[in-house]
Amino acid sequence: MITAVVLYDLPPSIGLEECRAHFTRIAPDFMSVPGFVRKQFICRGDGRVAGGVYMWEDRAAAERFYNGPWRKGIVERYGNEPTIEYFETVALADKPSGYAGGVKPRQVEKAEALAK
Numbered sequence: 001m002i003t004a005v006v007l008y009d010l011p012p013s014i015g016l017e018e019c020r021a022h023f024t025r026i027a028p029d030f031m032s033v034p035g036f037v038r039k040q041f042i043c044r045g046d047g048r049v050a051g052g053v054y055m056w057e058d059r060a061a062a063e064r065f066y067n068g069p070w071r072k073g074i075v076e077r078y079g080n081e082p083t084i085e086y087f088e089t090v091a092l093a094d095k096p097s098g099y100a101g102g103v104k105p106r107q108v109e110k111a112e113a114l115a116k
Contacts, residue, residue: 001056010047035062
């Protein structure tokens with residue numbers, strides 16, 4: 001699993017509440033993106049920076065998404081390129097599901113599934 005932290009500056013015309021409304025409206029669109037697992041939509045309290053903390057099945061899926069129409073939309077809407085940092089997700093604590101523990105790399109999960 002990959003976690004990507006994505007940030008971009010917002011123009012003065014967009015504040016926290018405008019950001020909240022837009023993100024709430026587009027959140028369902030992510031459910032059909034190949035390789036997508038989860039996104040936390042984020043906006044700094046002063047409304048000047050926004051973005052997301054994403055989980056992806058693998059980096060290839062994340063890169064396909066970020067290098068497609070999504071990037072063009074960010075630049076058109078906000079007037080700047082996003083910064084994207086990738087991290088290997090090595091453990092997870094998720095209260096709603098009750099899961100807390102390690103996260104195996106996707107390649108290991110696939111190999112274990114094939115071995116069964």
